[in-house]
Amino acid sequence: xxxxxxxxxxxxxxxxxxxxxxxxxxxxxxxxxxxxxxxxxxxxxxxxxxxxxxxxxxxxxxxxxxxxxxxxxxxxxxxxxxxxxxxxxxxxxxxxxxxxxxxxxxxxxxxxxxxxxxxxxxxxxxxxxxxxxxxxxxxxxxxxxxxxxxxxxxxxxxxxx
Numbered sequence: 001x002x003x004x005x006x007x008x009x010x011x012x013x014x015x016x017x018x019x020x021x022x023x024x025x026x027x028x029x030x031x032x033x034x035x036x037x038x039x040x041x042x043x044x045x046x047x048x049x050x051x052x053x054x055x056x057x058x059x060x061x062x063x064x065x066x067x068x069x070x071x072x073x074x075x076x077x078x079x080x081x082x083x084x085x086x087x088x089x090x091x092x093x094x095x096x097x098x099x100x101x102x103x104x105x106x107x108x109x110x111x112x113x114x115x116x117x118x119x120x121x122x123x124x125x126x127x128x129x130x131x132x133x134x135x136x137x138x139x140x141x142x143x144x145x146x147x148x149x150x151x152x153x154x155x156x157x158x159x160x161x
Contacts (some may be wrong), residue, residue, distance in 0.1 A: 003095050003096060004092075004095070004096055006091075006095065007091035007092050007095040007096060008091075008092075010088060010091040010095075011090075011091050011092060013088075015088060016088050016089055016091065019085065019088060019089035020089055020090070025089075026086070026089055029082050029085050029086060029089075030082075030086065032078065032082050033078075033079060033082040033083060033086065036075040036076075036078040036079045036082065037075075037079065037152070037155070039071055039072070039074075039075035040072050040075045040076060040079065040148075041148055041152065043068035043069070043071050043072045043075070044072065044110070044114055044144065044145075044148050045145065045148070046064065046068055047061075047064055047065055047068050047069075047114070048141040048142075048144045048145050048148075049141070049145070050064050050141075051137050051138060051140070051141035051144075052138050052141040052142055052145075053138060069114075069115065072114065072115065073115065076111055076115075079107075093158070094158065097158055097161055098161075099154050099157050099158050099161050100154075100158050102154055103151055103154035103155055103158065106147055106150055106151045106154065107151055109147070110144060110147045110148060110151065113140070113144060114144065
């Protein structure tokens, strides 16, 4: 079964039809989705700017990660659930869209780096107070900030493609 065939089948399902016909569902789901994006991006920005040595340089990285990673995990779950609902409601808009798949790949990669690669820093207390992260970590932080910005761009651009 091709992706377009699956999208057509999904569009014709009663759940998809119901989601489109009840006028308040999609705007409310989009609102929750955008609020979850704000939590993820805000948390990512704070932690990545700390890794870059720009923000909260007097605080240990591990402390910031312990504070913001749980928020990111919950927000990513909310994004997944609300995103699935939006895809079910309008599968043709997303499943055949290259920008959508680019966004999904970027989100998966950025989430893995943020949630998994940084995990050892939380467990080992990472960079201590007043100590700068290694140069490689700074470069990765700036790359991650660019990737999160690209994710926002892709998410917004989906509506126009």
